[in-house]
Amino acid sequence: MPKTQNIKILRTQIAIGKEIEEALTLWVLKALENGVDISDQVLHEKAMMFASLYRIENFKGSNSWIGRFKKRHNLSCYLKQGEAASAPLEKLDEFREELQDLIREYSLNDVFNCDETGLYWKIEPKRTISNKPVSGRKQSKDWVTILLCSNATGTEKLKPAFIHKYKNPRPLKNLPKLSLSVEYYWNVKAWMQVSIWNDWIRQLDATMRLKERKILLLVDNAPVHALYEGVKLTNIEIKFLPPNTTAHLQPCDKGTLSKIAPSKPYQSL
Numbered sequence: 001m002p003k004t005q006n007i008k009i010l011r012t013q014i015a016i017g018k019e020i021e022e023a024l025t026l027w028v029l030k031a032l033e034n035g036v037d038i039s040d041q042v043l044h045e046k047a048m049m050f051a052s053l054y055r056i057e058n059f060k061g062s063n064s065w066i067g068r069f070k071k072r073h074n075l076s077c078y079l080k081q082g083e084a085a086s087a088p089l090e091k092l093d094e095f096r097e098e099l100q101d102l103i104r105e106y107s108l109n110d111v112f113n114c115d116e117t118g119l120y121w122k123i124e125p126k127r128t129i130s131n132k133p134v135s136g137r138k139q140s141k142d143w144v145t146i147l148l149c150s151n152a153t154g155t156e157k158l159k160p161a162f163i164h165k166y167k168n169p170r171p172l173k174n175l176p177k178l179s180l181s182v183e184y185y186w187n188v189k190a191w192m193q194v195s196i197w198n199d200w201i202r203q204l205d206a207t208m209r210l211k212e213r214k215i216l217l218l219v220d221n222a223p224v225h226a227l228y229e230g231v232k233l234t235n236i237e238i239k240f241l242p243p244n245t246t247a248h249l250q251p252c253d254k255g256t257l258s259k260i261a262p263s264k265p266y267q268s269l
Helices: 003-033 040-053 063-072 089-103 194-210
Strands: 111-119 144-151 161-164 183-186 215-219 236-240
Touching (some): 003 040, 040 063, 089 215, 161 194, 194 215, 194 236
Parallel strands (some): 161 183, 215 236
16 A cells, blocks of 8 residues: 555544544543543443544544543543542532521522533534435534523523634634623633633622622532632632532532533533
8 A cells, every 4th residue: 555545544544533532532521520430441432422423434442542542641540449539429418408508698699600511513413304315414523612600590690601712713803702792712622721710700700899799609629610829709709519519419510501411522421
């Protein structure tokens, strides 16, 4: 086989693997955050699921591909130590009581919850109604991160934070970002970052300070929700939910995010 043809095949394989790897990476990050058990078999099944989602037929998800994926992302197999990482179901009632005691100090209008979700906004449905067989098309891998936040009564929904991978995408060229119905952020991965979180939370704190309101914000304990050293919030009390309990205690996981969950790359968590 000519050398140029080998190079072309290799480039094609890399391009195919990149799409699946990006989606699988996002799923793994969310799975680790939620304490989900991961094995080579699970990685294989998820990789094949994303291959099907993208309509990639020649992807095998071989053991060697899984091995390289784990090496690139510093993933190894560890023996569980005790039960600290598991969701403490026996303590959920205690956690709920603690939250309720804290919430009682505030009006429900001043109790907020926020969470991020990923959205593949160009993915088309797998099924359609037609009078003849319909050929599928390669699925787009374009995705964004959205941060949603609302209060406990549902009477106040804050402007969503929208994280794109481009600073100035073509459709928004010459359009002032302040005129958008979202708080616009960007980075090359379109992920939530500590810098974005700190900017968003400080803006919210300033807004509440102007309104002379003090609010309680419930949020998961993801590493990206860390505050920079020296950042002091005057009008927001942040309550980080205990590890591995967001599926049980976080309101956004129970309602708001489920409305767009079918478009999430880690939809089967």
